[in-house]
Amino acid sequence: MILRHRHAGFSYIEALVAVVLLALVAVPAADAVKTGLDASRIAAARSQELRCMKNAMETVLAEPYQNLWNAALGRTVASSYSQALDAACPAREVFISKYKHLVNGTPQFDPKGDEKDLEAVLLYVTVSSPQSSYTFTTLVAR
Template sequence: MGRFVTVRAHDAGFSFVEVMVAVLLLAICAVPMMEAIRNGLSVSSAGADKARELRCLKNTMEAVLAEPYQTLWLAASQDNAASYVLPEDASCAGVNRRLAISLCEQTGSTTVFLSSGSAQNRRESAMLYIALSADKGYSFTTMVAR
């Protein structure tokens, strides 16, 4: 029974196989961690871009709504604001903005879009439907009454 309990002095330490298994386990754990770190860094830069786009659209919508009603009415009645020049803003560098101003009328719970000819007869009841959007997803829409 005593011969099974004895330990030889030269058996102390790790074998090559044990070291390789430990390195393999560490590598298996490190690969997902590196991927998570890389994704975290890319998400933070994407978040900054989305915040800049949101700030740009908010500032642009405020500038458009600050215009006189008659200016917006003329832009909508001519060509749905295709000729309307969006205000320049330093926060909008690299943001592709699209503005559409249409004439509409609210009948009950539905919005009816008007042509420029039919809207001239209903200048007091017609409203401006202003839609501002960016290519990366944000959009603002509002209706303005006289």
Template sequence: MRAAVRQHGFSFVEVMVAVVLLAVCVVPMAEAVRNGLSASTAALDKAEELRCMKNSMETVLAESYPALWSAAVKDGGVSYVLPEDAACQRVVRSLTLVLCEQCAPIPVPLAPGVAQDRRESAMVSVSLTSDKGYSFTALVAR
């Protein structure tokens, strides 16, 4: 009886069960941490893209109406060059300028010969899209 009282601690089976339970719990936790870290990286990329798109759109809208008009008349805005921005190096942006009188919901372009005659009443529809999903549209009037 005296020998049984002095034995304290865990048996080998109890230790193995505890290790297996810990292993079963640690794997999902490690996966959750990995997913959380990758989600934060994706959120940073989307925030950078959004900032780039907003800055690009603000720069285009800061242009004068005659400058946007002439770019739209010339070649649909293809010759209009978006400003270089160090944060926009990984974002592919596409700008479309369309002259229209009835621009909602979809801009209906004016014919090239008619455009100059309706300069006072027409608007320039400015659309900026990125390769990753953001799209901004605005109308610029005289």
């Protein structure tokens, strides 16, 4: 009686099925890695935008109140504190308004704001950018 031994190893069909299964799993895995790398790049860019906007607001708030009062042009006209686009930051627009009070939850602004109002009027400072989704707003008192 002759015993035949089966040769150890994979058949062509088994190897083909293994390669197809591996390809089906590798495509979503590669897509997940690409998405992770893109998210990291986007997060770094957003973080840089946030730093730029915060720095612009801090620069404005470091100014003396009288300088800000003189630069107040309203909520629709950008002040001289606005900064142009540069290599690291998007353009930053700074709007300074003379804020009087709330009426039924709506801010009331005084475009004139005489010097006699200097003590009673707050300054409403907004830093925004058309290229960024960040906007910072604060009130400044004398």
